[in-house]
Amino acid sequence: QVQLLESGGGLVQAGGSLRLSCAASGRTFNSYTMGWFRQAPGKEREFVAVLNSSGGGTYYADSVKGRFTISRGNVQNTVYLQMNSLKPEDTAVYYCAAGRSTLGRSWHDYDYWGQGTQVTVSL
Numbered sequence: 214q215v216q217l218l219e220s221g222g223g224l225v226q227a228g229g230s231l232r233l234s235c236a237a238s239g240r241t242f243n244s245y246t247m248g249w250f251r252q253a254p255g256k257e258r259e260f261v262a263v264l265n266s267s268g269g270g271t272y273y274a275d276s277v278k279g280r281f282t283i284s285r286g287n288v289q290n291t292v293y294l295q296m297n298s299l300k301p302e303d304t305a306v307y308y309c310a311a312g313r314s315t316l317g318r319s320w321h322d323y324d325y326w327g328q329g330t331q332v333t334v335s336l
Contacts, residue, residue, distance in 0.1 A: 215239040215325040217309045225299055233294040233330060234286070235309030242301030246312050247292045248323055251305035251332075258308070262294060272316050277303075287293060299334045306331050316325045 222231040235247070246265050262283040263271045273285055280333040282295040292309060307330050312323035 215242065215245065215311045217311060217325055217327035219307065219327045219330040222307060222332045223304045224333045224335065226335055227299060227301055229299050229334075230295070230297045230330060231299065233239060233296065233307055233309075233332070235292040235294075235327060237292070237309075237311065239290070242290045242311075243249045243285075245325075246317055246322075247283070247285070248310045248312065248317060249294045250308045250310060250320060251303075251327075252304040252308070256305075258320055260320075261307070263316050263318060264292065265316055270316055270320065296332070299332075301334045301336055304332060304334050 216238040218236045225231055244266050248263040249261040250258050260274050262281055264271050264283045280298045282287040284293050286293050289334050309327040310323035314322035
């Protein structure tokens with residue numbers, strides 16, 4: 214069993230940066246692929262970024278490539294999403310997820326989900 218808790222969301226102006234954190238419980242955390250998804254009002258949940266269990270492989274949605282970076286932190290059982298050059302269209306609730314599928318990009322690939330953290334980007 215893995216429990217996930219996101220933090221770091223907030224209100225930021227366009228062009229600004231935020232770093233989201235995902236703290237995970239469970240002794241087998243490092244064996245999971247970690248993903249970030251987001252869901253804007255009235256839209257389906259969409260893939261943002263994924264980091265495989267070894268920490269060496271990543272994949273990003275085209276909409277965030279070059280602006281967002283997913284990484285495992287030095288703090289044990291933590292995954293980050295560094296978001297730079299934020300745009301109003303990045304506004305959404307961001308979710309952290311853990312699963313067994315290598316570089317999974319569908320929400321079906323993930324078994325555990327956090328409660329989400331709100332990111333709002335203003336003009």
